[in-house]
Amino acid sequence: MTKRILLFGLILATLISCKNQEKTQSFKPGELWTDNNGVHINAHGGGILYDNGVYYWYGEHKTEGKNGNYANVGVHCYSSSDLYNWKDEGIALGVDSINSGSDIEKGCILERPKVIKNEKTGKYIMWFHLEPKGKGYFGALSGIAISDNATGPYKYIKAVRPNAGHWPVNVLDIHKGEIRSEGLEFSGGSLPGDVDSLNILGRDMQGGQMARDMTLFVDDDGKGYHIYSSEENSTLHIAELSDDYLSHSGKYGRFFPGRFMEAPAMFKKDNKYYLMMSGCTGWSPNEARSAVAESIWGPWTELGDPCIDHIDKKTFFSQSTYILPVQGKDNQFIYMGDRWTPKNAIDGRYVWLPIEFEGDRFIIRWHDEWSLNK
16 A cells, blocks of 8 residues: 555656646747746846857846836846746846945846857856936946856946947037036937937036947947947937947947937848837837848938737837847847836736848737747
């Protein structure tokens, strides 16, 4: 009898183990997406690094409630070999304790972390949008951290305003003229006048340009770029990074002035550069935008909303965060978006969808469930 009970227990344990080890083989946009521990993945506003056959997903670790929109934990990291199934690798960059006086003290705003590997130094470099605790969104800083390992721990280095003391490659004469210092703050996707005549660029030239929503991009030649919303969110900047990716080189350009684009995501296909962005409507979704250029320095041509066969005109109720090239699959890219839930931040969902191409334009269709091409 005892042997039968032991045998039954062994069979039951085996069945449970097999059940727990079942592999996901498809994407289900907007649904709960659990990691190897059965916990909803917590990597919001994130990006992907592919390194030595492994994908690493970095994102904001959210907590419950409205307060969960602040950085109470840090940047979470997950790893995967197939993009469907993710292993929890823990907190790659943790925030510092309350009253520490650190730039990344618990309760600060730490958004859209992205990691790139520097092939020359072998270091892993993380950049993110940072707002010091209690300062609202007026800091508009870029935080930088470094690690010897993809999963961390990452050491926080500094926070900067980009390209202090440098004019962009496409600076206008008006930017070197009169500078206003009051009444230029961003307000719901508008400014009290034309962004060039207001000269926010000139205002911030010496102290460094504002940088909020951001992404990173590494080109085929190894050059790294920091793409971010600047000039009170009215204008997108594309800035070249230094050779070690730890600072800016001083070369940058400003694009789409007065268009109020945020949530930038960049990718490259057939020697053309593509951008996907959103409008500025806070946590609420809006109609996406896209653009193409033959040089990263432009000129950029807008292509309109890439999301088709939908009626909501709100990017499938999500906001772009990254465009992921799938390794080993020619011209296969994945749109990565966040479906924000600001009233309970931890419940934010992920919308991953395949990207298609029509000529020089990329398009995104809705799928309740889909898998990568074989």
